[in-house]
Amino acid sequence: MANSVERAVGIDIGGTGMKAGIVDLVNGELVSERVRIPTPEGAKPKDVLKTVKELLDLLGPDAKGLPVGICFPTIVKNGKTLSAANVSKKWIDFEADAFFEEGLGQPIHFVNDADAAGLAELRYGSAKEQPGLTILTTLGTGIGSAVLFNGELVPNAELGHLQWNGESIEKYAATSARERLDLSWSEWAGRLQEFYDHLEFLFSPDLILIGGGVSKNPEKFLPLIKTRAEIRIATHANNAGIIGAASLAL
Incomplete structure (x- = not known):
């Protein structure tokens, strides 16, 4: 090194x-x-x-x-x-x-x-040598985001605070919203679909990565989401x- x-x-x-x-x-x-x-x-x-x-x-x-x-x-x-x-x-x-x-x-x-999660994926994970625009979203108490472009981090992108029905979209679509409202996985996936549709409309990413605590249960929601860009769980998930x-x- x-x-x-x-x-x-x-x-x-x-x-x-x-x-x-x-x-x-x-x-x-x-x-x-x-x-x-x-x-x-x-x-x-x-x-x-x-x-x-x-x-x-x-x-x-x-x-x-x-x-x-x-x-x-x-x-x-x-x-x-x-x-x-x-x-x-x-x-x-x-x-x-x-x-x-x-x-x-x-x-x-x-x-x-x-x-930090974005840097892990850039240096050691799914975004390493990935061309174009990658957006990493971490789903948990809120929605964190990292914008990665041609191997560089664009810091402090707060995409979980995009306005949605008059408040931050994380209040509507974070993992905590699913738990707070006792939503089924399919109901929650519908909310995530709206979030990712909105991201794709605004940014047209080439790859979407998902991290955060919920990334250990991808089978429960990921197959229910359809995006133009490839969407997958971040290599290092919640670590x-x-x-x-x-x-x-x-």
């Missing part, structure tokens, strides 16, 4: 759970058990930092001294978080890099969660955020 770093820790902070693992940056694979702790109620910065420390402790001595990348469901620019969709409003205009570096006593890299966040060490 051109870079001497071969392993790093990736931490994926979600609206409901926080996950971490040690990643082999040569092959883009988890080389530790994936550890998970529920996201603290309200997801305030100080509580999230405390949980990050707990995750690092759970990973044990193998994680000591490794670079750390953290991904999070918010717009991230120059180390600062600029939005807060499913977390505390304290993250708006918050110096996240500096806060975590001070709290952990080491340099870290902070990135949007869907962008993509961890792998992509860790890859920022490169």
Whole structure:
């Protein structure tokens, strides 16, 4: 490798759970058990930092001294978080890099969660050497998105916040909407169909990838969705955020 770093820790902070693992940056694979702790109620910065420390402790001595990348469901620019969709409003205009570096006593890299998943797919997965426009969507508490064009990430694309019936489309079509409204898989797939029809109308992607927790059950909804572009589950599924966040060490 051109870079001497071969392993790093990736931490994926979600609206409901926080996950971490040690990643082999040569092959883009988890080389530790994936550890998970529920996201603290309200997801305030100080509580999230405390949980990050707990995750690092759970990973044990193998994680000591490794670079750390953290991904999070918010717009991230120059180390600062600029939005807060499913977390505390304290993250708006918050110096996240500096806060975590001070709290952990080491340099870290902070990135949007869907962008991290996009980086994992670009570097080690379905979008590697994929020409044209790829849109990765992560379906979970909300809908995250990564826009990938000819091998490059276009950061902070918030396609889950496209307006739909007067509010963000993620309120209508995220996995949480299926659970909240007790929708059948086919009813939910109908909502996803509207979301992907809208994406295709606006962007005409060449490939659509699906990540997030629901990507472990593709047989329940994916055959019910029809798109012009090829649509498939992301290679790294729900580990993509961890792998992509860790890859920022490169």
